[in-house]
Amino acid sequence: MQGGGLALDLNELYTEIITEHSRSQKHRYLLENPSVTMRGVNPSCGDDINLSVNIKDNIINQVAFTGEGCAISQASTSIMADIMEGKTVDEARRLIKKFIGMIKKDVTDEKDLEELGDAAAFENISNMPARVKCAVLSWHTLEEAFNKTKS
Amino acid sequence: MNKYINDFPLLLQKDEKNRRIDYLDNAATTQKPETVLDAVAQFYRTSNANPHRGTYDLSIKATEILESARKNVCEFINAGTENAVIFTKNSTEALNIIAQSYGSTFLKGGDHVVLAISEHHSNLVPWQIAAKAKGAEISYIYTDNSGIIPPEEIVKKITARTKIVAVAYVSNVTGRINPIEAIIERAHKIGAVVVVDGTQSTPHMPVDVSKLDADFYVFSGHKMLAPLGIGVLCGKKKLLENMPPFLYGGDMIEYVEEQTSTYAPIPQRFEGGTQNVAAAAGLSAAINYLNEIGMSNIQKIETTLTEYMLEKLNNIPHLKIIGSNKPEGRIGVVPFIIDDVHPHDIATILNADNIAVRAGHHCAQPFHAHLGVSSTCRASVYLYNTMDDIDRLAESLKDARRWLGFGSKRIVH
Numbered sequence: 001m002q003g004g005g006l007a008l009d010l011n012e013l014y015t016e017i018i019t020e021h022s023r024s025q026k027h028r029y030l031l032e033n034p035s036v037t038m039r040g041v042n043p044s045c046g047d048d049i050n051l052s053v054n055i056k057d058n059i060i061n062q063v064a065f066t067g068e069g070c071a072i073s074q075a076s077t078s079i080m081a082d083i084m085e086g087k088t089v090d091e092a093r094r095l096i097k098k099f100i101g102m103i104k105k106d107v108t109d110e111k112d113l114e115e116l117g118d119a120a121a122f123e124n125i126s127n128m129p130a131r132v133k134c135a136v137l138s139w140h141t142l143e144e145a146f147n148k149t150k151s
Numbered sequence: 152m153n154k155y156i157n158d159f160p161l162l163l164q165k166d167e168k169n170r171r172i173d174y175l176d177n178a179a180t181t182q183k184p185e186t187v188l189d190a191v192a193q194f195y196r197t198s199n200a201n202p203h204r205g206t207y208d209l210s211i212k213a214t215e216i217l218e219s220a221r222k223n224v225c226e227f228i229n230a231g232t233e234n235a236v237i238f239t240k241n242s243t244e245a246l247n248i249i250a251q252s253y254g255s256t257f258l259k260g261g262d263h264v265v266l267a268i269s270e271h272h273s274n275l276v277p278w279q280i281a282a283k284a285k286g287a288e289i290s291y292i293y294t295d296n297s298g299i300i301p302p303e304e305i306v307k308k309i310t311a312r313t314k315i316v317a318v319a320y321v322s323n324v325t326g327r328i329n330p331i332e333a334i335i336e337r338a339h340k341i342g343a344v345v346v347v348d349g350t351q352s353t354p355h356m357p358v359d360v361s362k363l364d365a366d367f368y369v370f371s372g373h374k375m376l377a378p379l380g381i382g383v384l385c386g387k388k389k390l391l392e393n394m395p396p397f398l399y400g401g402d403m404i405e406y407v408e409e410q411t412s413t414y415a416p417i418p419q420r421f422e423g424g425t426q427n428v429a430a431a432a433g434l435s436a437a438i439n440y441l442n443e444i445g446m447s448n449i450q451k452i453e454t455t456l457t458e459y460m461l462e463k464l465n466n467i468p469h470l471k472i473i474g475s476n477k478p479e480g481r482i483g484v485v486p487f488i489i490d491d492v493h494p495h496d497i498a499t500i501l502n503a504d505n506i507a508v509r510a511g512h513h514c515a516q517p518f519h520a521h522l523g524v525s526s527t528c529r530a531s532v533y534l535y536n537t538m539d540d541i542d543r544l545a546e547s548l549k550d551a552r553r554w555l556g557f558g559s560k561r562i563v564h
Contacts, residue, residue, distance in 0.1 A: 009503075010499075010503045010554055014496075014555060016556070019555050020556065023556075044511060045495045045511050045526065046511055046512055047495075048525070069493060069495075070494075071492075071493060071496050071555055072495075074493075130502075
């Protein structure tokens with residue numbers, strides 16, 4: 001038996017939500033005077049994003065990014081930007097934790113995942129181990145950005 | 152159907168959908184024939200002991216297996232009498248030995264180390280470290296847009312300040328066979344030492360190290376049917392004899408006193424610690440397998456496959472081959488991109504059809520920057536691949552854009 005190609009179903013991976021978000025230009029721009037910027041890179045496959053965030057009175061007003069990468073990494077970044085705008089930093093941190101929890105299959109309750117919105121599209125990415133790091137890149141990068149503002 | 156495929160058990164396996172793996176990642180590593188697998192098992196079953204140590208028969212047998220593998224390697228690349236063959240873990244380790252033991256010893260401030268921009272990180276990063284330690288500089292021979300080294304670049308970049316030239320015989324990104332004879336001739340004319348990374352040449356074409364007159368020549372066994380964990384550093388004895396050891400410890404010493412030691416002669420001086428004799432036996436069996444077919448015949452088989460792959464890929468809309476899209480002057484390594492589909496997504500889509508290719512920068516980031524692409528997909532053949540493997544690749548690639556939402560999706564049942 002050869003593994004790898006069997007557990008995955010491309011129909012489940014390249015859904016409309018993901019392919020459309022991967023091309024979305026909504027958050028793809030350079031933010032002027034961002035509160036914080038952070039670069040996130042997957043050296044093995046070349047996903048490379050530059051995230052910039054505007055935070056005022058602890059509220060995330062804008063999330064923008066530039067860079068390039070596979071459809072999964074780009075869609076995940078776009079979806080995350082959508083979700084995070086308007087949230088407090090603490091809420092955002094909680095959602096990052098929940099997203100990573102979902103990927104790791106620690107959080108599986110559908111109701112619990114509702115607040116992740118479109119990001120729930122990545123629920124089964126762990127069936128495709130080679131692509132997990134693409135899906136989580138922007139979320140880890142945002143968390144690092146928050147840590148940078150703290151220090 | 153290629154008859155050699157029957158010698159490779161992994162390639163004959165079928166998956167749940169009754170498909171063989173379409174293995175096109177041979178530039179990364181190759182599959183192993185039965186004879187190689189048997190040689191490894193046979194060593195452990197019948198001859199396992201620590202070589203060079205015991206005075207008992209079994210240890211002598213292990214030593215003989217290691218030394219007969221060395222002899223086989225010497226003949227395979229025609230090391231001749233001027234060169235010695237040292238076993239390493241792989242090309243990376245061999246290149247680190249040269250950069251550290253030769254580079255860091257003999258480079259001086261202001262010297263130049265000349266590399267090709269197409270080098271694999273393993274023939275680039277070790278030189279950055281050695282050059283930095285000695286205040287030397289790295290300068291690059293640039294390729295044209297097709298990945299070809301223009302003759303004038305060789306003359307322009309290899310100058311009186313050049314002490315070391317380190318270049319791959321064949322690029323692992325584009326498959327281009329570099330003008331290594333011209334590079335060696337130029338380097339020797341001005342007195343520089345030449346390191347040839349033979350990782351992608353040795354498995355695919357006849358190589359004559361004596362005729363090339365390379366000062367150092369390295370390759371990995373696992374890219375030419377041998378097990379993982381065995382590589383070769385072939386070097387001129389007169390250079391090796393003046394280099395300090397790389398790994399200090401057992402097996403590489405002559406006399407050890409409380410405060411000082413003297414070292415064993417070449418090649419043992421560079422083979423600290425117990426060697427991977429089983430893998431050396433496997434490498435020897437791999438060489439026997441390749442010799443039986445003949446390296447010239449292997450080159451012919453692969454040229455036919457490469458011509459067919461280029462023809463197929465050149466006809467896929469939105470697909471662009473990086474480097475040259477012609478079959479001349481290359482081996483069967485073909486990098487490509489598809490409009491609007493990231494290489495990593497292409498690899499995932501191919502994987503769903505049980506096709507294995509590499510996606511990314513192939514350990515050559517400066518070269519990708521030079522060619523103006525961030526990453527590529529890379530299909531690479533070996534002697535066991537079939538025309539059917541290429542057809543499967545081409546069919547699957549035709550669907551790649553549709554999966555990403557360009558045109559209607561294919562329904563998979």
